[in-house]
Amino acid sequence: xxxxxxxxxxxxxxxxxxxxxxxxxxxxxxxxxxxxxxxxxxxxxxxxxxxxxxxxxxxxxxxxxxxxxxxxxxxxxxxxxxxxxxxxxxxxxxxxxxxxxxxxxxxxxxxxxxxxxxxxxxxxxxxxxxxxxxxxxxxxxxxx
Amino acid sequence: xxxxxxxxxxxxxxxxxxxxxxxxxxxxxxxxxxxxxxxxxxxxxxxxxxxxxxxxxxxxxxxxxxxxxxxxxxxxxxxxxxxxxxxxxxxxxxxxxxxxxxxxxxxxxxxxxxxxxxxxxxxxxxxxxxxxxxxxxxxxxxxxxxxxxxxxxxxxxxxxxxxxxxxxxxxxxxxxxxxxxxxxxxxxxxx
Numbered sequence: 001x002x003x004x005x006x007x008x009x010x011x012x013x014x015x016x017x018x019x020x021x022x023x024x025x026x027x028x029x030x031x032x033x034x035x036x037x038x039x040x041x042x043x044x045x046x047x048x049x050x051x052x053x054x055x056x057x058x059x060x061x062x063x064x065x066x067x068x069x070x071x072x073x074x075x076x077x078x079x080x081x082x083x084x085x086x087x088x089x090x091x092x093x094x095x096x097x098x099x100x101x102x103x104x105x106x107x108x109x110x111x112x113x114x115x116x117x118x119x120x121x122x123x124x125x126x127x128x129x130x131x132x133x134x135x136x137x138x139x140x141x142x143x144x
Numbered sequence: 145x146x147x148x149x150x151x152x153x154x155x156x157x158x159x160x161x162x163x164x165x166x167x168x169x170x171x172x173x174x175x176x177x178x179x180x181x182x183x184x185x186x187x188x189x190x191x192x193x194x195x196x197x198x199x200x201x202x203x204x205x206x207x208x209x210x211x212x213x214x215x216x217x218x219x220x221x222x223x224x225x226x227x228x229x230x231x232x233x234x235x236x237x238x239x240x241x242x243x244x245x246x247x248x249x250x251x252x253x254x255x256x257x258x259x260x261x262x263x264x265x266x267x268x269x270x271x272x273x274x275x276x277x278x279x280x281x282x283x284x285x286x287x288x289x290x291x292x293x294x295x296x297x298x299x300x301x302x303x304x305x306x307x308x309x310x311x312x313x314x315x316x317x318x319x320x321x322x323x324x325x326x327x328x329x330x331x332x333x334x335x
Contacts, residue, residue: 033197104278
């Protein structure tokens with residue numbers, strides 16, 4: 001598949017837009033459909049698409065395993081961190097009202113960071129699972 | 145019109161499942177699974193659950209299909225002939241379906257505004273979410289703010305799934321010898 005010119009060019013054209021759409025879904029989730037989970041899956045799908053066309057090793061150079069594994073935990077920690085920030089500022093766990101002077105602005109801030117945490121963990125997990133499954137065939141079939 | 149579209153889509157889904165169950169070619173099965181997910185996503189759009197539809201299209205039709213294709217890469221394309229007759233599993237499936245259908249008889253009518261689930265906190269969320277959180281999409285407000293604990297739990301579940309896959313597949317190098325013997329065994333057993 002690596003020598004297929006049409007696929008490579010189409011992928012090159014499409015992937016930036018898929019990533020842009022993921023960002024749109026992430027940051028427009030407050031106003032329209034979408035949110036962290038969907039955005040994370042779409043972003044992971046863009047990298048998986050890249051890996052399918054350009055090969056797993058190229059994708060692993062662009063998004064290294066170490067980064068993916070860090071993302072896995074960083075998202076959950078960020079989410080829980082927002083909760084503890086609420087505690088530190090005098091509210092309950094995951095209380096967003098205290099995160100800013102104005103309660104509504106605090107809610108906005110809390111929801112924003114929580115959604116970022118969800119997106120980071122979800123895209124990390126999806127990518128990691130794909131990497132692990134895709135690399136499994138290597139042992140039996142050699143390079144492909 | 146909407147009911148007609150939904151019924152048409154559900155019929156196509158049922159058709160896809162029947163073909164899927166009868167197919168012996170695993171590649172066709174995976175593609176049909178993707179078709180099923182896309183039909184489901186369309187049904188969810190027709191039901192105005194756009195957030196869920198998006199997730200179904202991305203996870204059900206996208207990621208799952210890719211992962212299953214990756215798994216197919218490791219095994220044969222043709223499903224082996226079943227050694228058991230299908231009657232017992234079929235009876236269990238039909239029995240479960242009958243019990244589930246019986247269970248739906250007591251549910252309130254579809255999208256009945258007086259259903260218990262719609263008169264508890266939902267009306268309060270719809271009325272106050274905008275003023276309290278400043279987020280116009282009530283789904284996001286409920287998920288990230290009102291039900292923040294649940295979403296934290298879900299994120300931990302996703303994290304655990306990823307960690308589990310890493311734990312299971314990373315020891316590949318040590319297991320290579322044992323896996324090779326297992327393949328031999330299954331090869332011998334095949335007629």
